[in-house]
Amino acid sequence: GARHYFKAAKVPTFDCDGEQRLGKKGDGGKWVCNPEEVEAAEDCLVYSIGSNGDYSFEEAMHELNPGCEIHTFDHTVRAGKEPAYVHHHEVGLGTADEGDSIRTLSSMVAELGHANRTIQILKIDCEGCEWLTQGEWYGKNFVAQQILVELHPQYAGVERLDVDASVPVFGRKDSGHHRFDWHRVQDFFDKLEEHCYVNFHTEPNLVSERYIATEFSFVRAKLRKDMKC
Numbered sequence: 001g002a003r004h005y006f007k008a009a010k011v012p013t014f015d016c017d018g019e020q021r022l023g024k025k026g027d028g029g030k031w032v033c034n035p036e037e038v039e040a041a042e043d044c045l046v047y048s049i050g051s052n053g054d055y056s057f058e059e060a061m062h063e064l065n066p067g068c069e070i071h072t073f074d075h076t077v078r079a080g081k082e083p084a085y086v087h088h089h090e091v092g093l094g095t096a097d098e099g100d101s102i103r104t105l106s107s108m109v110a111e112l113g114h115a116n117r118t119i120q121i122l123k124i125d126c127e128g129c130e131w132l133t134q135g136e137w138y139g140k141n142f143v144a145q146q147i148l149v150e151l152h153p154q155y156a157g158v159e160r161l162d163v164d165a166s167v168p169v170f171g172r173k174d175s176g177h178h179r180f181d182w183h184r185v186q187d188f189f190d191k192l193e194e195h196c197y198v199n200f201h202t203e204p205n206l207v208s209e210r211y212i213a214t215e216f217s218f219v220r221a222k223l224r225k226d227m228k229c
Contacts, residue, residue: 011199011202012199012200012201012202013193013198013199013200013223014198014199014200014219014221014223015200016033016034016200016201016219018033018034018035018036019031019032019033019034019200019201019217020032020035022035022057022060022061022064023056023057023059023060024056024057027054027205028054028056028057029056029057029060030057030123030148030215030217031148031200031201031203031215031217032121032146032148032217033146033200033201033217033219035064037120038061038064038065038068038120038121039064039065040065041065041067041068041120042067043117043118044065044067044068044069044120045068045069045071045114045117045118045119045120046058046061046068046069046070046071046119046120046121046123047071047073047105047108047119047121047122047123047144048070048071048072048073048121048123049073049074049093049105049122049123049124049125049126049129050073050074050093050124050125050126050127050129051072051073051074051077051082051088051125052074052076052077053074053077053081055072055082055083055086057123058070058072058082058083058085058086059083061121062083062085062086066085068120069087070085070086070087071086071087071089071108071112072086072087072088072089073088073089073091073092073093073103073108074088074089074090074091074092075090075091075092075101075102076092077090078090089108091103091108092126092129093105093108093124093126093129093133093136094129094133095132095133095135095136104133104136105133105136105137105139105142106136106139106140106141106142109139109141109142110141114142115141115142116141116142117142118142118143118144118145119139119142119143119144119145120145120146121144121145121146121148122137122144122146122147122148123148123149124137124147124148124149124150125149125150127152127155128152128154128155128158130149130150130151130152130188131155131156131158131184131188132158132159132160134188134191134192135191137195138195143220144220145219145220146217146218146219146220147192147197147217147218148215148216148217148218149215149216149218150205150213150214150215150216151185151188151213151214151215151216152213153185153213153214156181156182156184156185156188157181157184192218194226195229196220196221196222196229197218197219197220197221198218198219198221198223199216199217199218200217200218200219201215201216201217202214202215202216202217203215
């Protein structure tokens with residue numbers, strides 16, 4: 001599984017001279033391309049999908065640009081302990097709207113009144129939901145300038161989301177969810193490239209099981225004519 005994963009996952013294809021790691025050391029920090037552009041953005045908008053109660057990345061975004069509007073989404077964490085500058089929503093990312101706790105990314109954008117705005121940073125760490133929700137990242141009503149996502153290959157073969165808010169997205173206690181599909185991994189990177197997102201940094205999460213969770217940072221840039229920008 002892991003061998004095929006790293007074979008299918010694309011190495012960085014874009015050199016961002018101004019990249020910088022923001023957030024705490026270890027799990028939680030992310031690589032951002034040209035953070036000075038985020039710092040200068042007057043209409044700065046940051047979406048953080050998945051928090052597990054850790055707001056260190058949001059703190060780094062706020063320090064970079066105190067004017068950034070920061071929204072964190074996590075249906076497994078109760079609101080109330082987030083910093084004052086963070087809007088925490090008890091909502092998880094899904095492939096369809098379900099009840100009060102699951103929304104597609106487009107629905108999140110619409111319900112918050114952010115339609116037709118640019119999301120400077122879209123950070124996603126949702127313990128596996130990335131594999132099924134990726135099609136929603138290329139917004140019908142928004143554009144994300146950078147996508148910073150932690151991939152969990154042990155979930156690359158799942159066929160449905162577990163929306164039980166009492167456990168992580170795919171219910172890690174169920175070993176049947178730990179299925180690997182390297183074709184989906186390859187397709188995941190191909191679709192990102194088709195929609196103009198190029199990988200500028202890769203970093204293994206050294207505190208994850210067998211170091212297999214991996215951080216990938218993508219920035220929007222049209223490098224080929226066939227890219228759907």
